[in-house]
Amino acid sequence: MPAHLQAPRLRALRMHLHAQHQPIAVMRTDCHVCHAEGLGARSQVLLSAGGRDVQALLYQTDDPHFAPGRVGLSEAAWKALGVGDGDEVQVRHPPLLTSLARVRQRIHGLRLDAGDFQAIVRDIVGRRYTDVHLAAFLTATAALPLDEAETVALTRAMVDAGERLHWNGAVVVDKHCVGGLPGNRTTPIVVAIAAANGLVMPKTSSRAITSPAGTADTMATLAPVELDLATLRRVVEREGGCLAWGGAMHLSPADDIFVRIERELDIDTEGQLIASVLSKKIAAGANRVVIDIPIGPTAKVRSQEAAHHLAARLTATAAHFDLTLRCLFTDGSQPVGRGIGPALEARDVLAVLGNAIDAPVDLRDRAIAVAGAVLELGGAAADGDGQRLAGDTLASGRALERFRRICVAQGGLREPPRAAYVQALPAARDGHVVGIDNRRLSRLAKLAGAPESPAAGVELATRLGDRVVRGQALLYLHAQSPGELAYALDYARQSGDIVRVDEAPA
Numbered sequence: 001m002p003a004h005l006q007a008p009r010l011r012a013l014r015m016h017l018h019a020q021h022q023p024i025a026v027m028r029t030d031c032h033v034c035h036a037e038g039l040g041a042r043s044q045v046l047l048s049a050g051g052r053d054v055q056a057l058l059y060q061t062d063d064p065h066f067a068p069g070r071v072g073l074s075e076a077a078w079k080a081l082g083v084g085d086g087d088e089v090q091v092r093h094p095p096l097l098t099s100l101a102r103v104r105q106r107i108h109g110l111r112l113d114a115g116d117f118q119a120i121v122r123d124i125v126g127r128r129y130t131d132v133h134l135a136a137f138l139t140a141t142a143a144l145p146l147d148e149a150e151t152v153a154l155t156r157a158m159v160d161a162g163e164r165l166h167w168n169g170a171v172v173v174d175k176h177c178v179g180g181l182p183g184n185r186t187t188p189i190v191v192a193i194a195a196a197n198g199l200v201m202p203k204t205s206s207r208a209i210t211s212p213a214g215t216a217d218t219m220a221t222l223a224p225v226e227l228d229l230a231t232l233r234r235v236v237e238r239e240g241g242c243l244a245w246g247g248a249m250h251l252s253p254a255d256d257i258f259v260r261i262e263r264e265l266d267i268d269t270e271g272q273l274i275a276s277v278l279s280k281k282i283a284a285g286a287n288r289v290v291i292d293i294p295i296g297p298t299a300k301v302r303s304q305e306a307a308h309h310l311a312a313r314l315t316a317t318a319a320h321f322d323l324t325l326r327c328l329f330t331d332g333s334q335p336v337g338r339g340i341g342p343a344l345e346a347r348d349v350l351a352v353l354g355n356a357i358d359a360p361v362d363l364r365d366r367a368i369a370v371a372g373a374v375l376e377l378g379g380a381a382a383d384g385d386g387q388r389l390a391g392d393t394l395a396s397g398r399a400l401e402r403f404r405r406i407c408v409a410q411g412g413l414r415e416p417p418r419a420a421y422v423q424a425l426p427a428a429r430d431g432h433v434v435g436i437d438n439r440r441l442s443r444l445a446k447l448a449g450a451p452e453s454p455a456a457g458v459e460l461a462t463r464l465g466d467r468v469v470r471g472q473a474l475l476y477l478h479a480q481s482p483g484e485l486a487y488a489l490d491y492a493r494q495s496g497d498i499v500r501v502d503e504a505p506a
Contacts, residue, residue, distance in 0.1 A: 197381075
């Protein structure tokens with residue numbers, strides 16, 4: 001580019017401004033670059049330095065202490081550019097986003113083809129979409145659900161946009177739970193059992209979307225999960241498995257971007273769910289996968305018909321990628337284990353792996369069922385013998401030992417944190433527990449601070465069918481601040497029977 005056409009340059013200033021994932025640039029209202037480029041507050045700008053680019057949202061200031069010739073950068077923008085204080089940064093308008101035309105087509109009810117999804121996902125991973133653009137795309141694919149061809153195309157685009165792992169063995173196993181069931185933290189137990197029996201299981205997981213904890217959130221309280229590709233490969237080659245956050249390794253990188261927006265919108269649509277699940281499995285190199293689909297009145301999947309429909313769609317999409325699935329239909333009528341929230345769920349996992357007397361029986365049984373299916377699908381157990389082998393692996397301590405080795409290989413096993421504030425929610429009457437609302441229970445745990453505060457959440461003290469007396473604790477709220485505790489308590493009192501107790505007969 002001729003010198004007279006080069007983009008204007010400013011000097012970088014680290015603002016120490018934390019805006020989650022949002023890159024932000026701050027410039028003076030009288031900045032010559034703003035005037036030259038026609039930039040105003042909330043414009044999108046392209047920042048370039050040292051061969052790196054990042055698209056940012058512009059804010060302006062008339063603070064006289066903000067030096068002329070400077071561009072202030074949020075932490076996200078600072079890290080993306082890799083600059084130092086005073087380094088030169090080019091500021092200009094970003095290129096036209098032609099893929100947005102495809103998003104507008106989808107908003108108006110038109111189907112998209114493979115090329116459309118490739119273009120959209122490529123721009124999303126390139127951080128060229130604002131949160132408004134992302135929300136528009138996700139809403140457009142929710143209002144008119146993705147059909148099979150679109151789901152396959154989105155899955156492929158998400159895989160192609162990132163790294164893809166390849167393993168030496170012919171069989172690589174994985175598992176996933178569709179979700180909607182609080183506390184269903186079987187994954188660390190299943191990985192430990194599978195790896196202890198010689199299977200390769202490179203497990204990468206997401207952060208929570210609409211739940212109080214994802215597997216990555218829970219594991220982060222026990223061991224480092226932000227592994228690079230070299231570390232992940234070393235852990236798996238040494239121990240047979242890992243428990244890592246997929247977003248740190250550029251495996252299906254669009255997924256964590258979608259997750260962040262879906263969490264704010266509180267949506268998790270079928271087509272996006274299928275593409276999210278399968279793209280991560282394919283990118284991680286798995287070729288045999290067990291899918292756990294809990295069914296219950298307040299679970300994500302509420303009927304046998306819906307569960308079989310979802311299983312059929314998952315299986316049909318997986319077939320396009322030579323991925324073998326086995327879907328399990330499990331009880332989703334109540335939470336699994338006692339803890340709901342990262343650290344509380346981690347304690348349940350350790351109790352099951354350690355064969356503790358008070359370990360949650362339901363979590364143990366469900367983990368054995370899923371692990372048994374993984375062992376059979378992976379060829380480590382004969383059909384019908386997987387659950388016995390999984391149970392023996394737990395009882396013998398081999399699963400706990402392998403889990404410890406995986407955590408040490410990832411950077412060290414640590415103790416989950418404890419909340420600063422704990423308060424019981426008592427029963428209002430004598431009777432029996434006849435219902436537990438999974439969705440409102442998850443909402444309660446999030447209001448208490450989970451998953452952002454790892455120690456926060458809900459600890460269940462009762463199960464369906466239990467007899468309780470007035471004043472007995474139904475659950476315990478765990479929070480890191482008195483404000484969050486009070487907010488969660490208000491919600492619990494105003495929303496009615498999250499744990500429903502029928503009066504005892506006379």
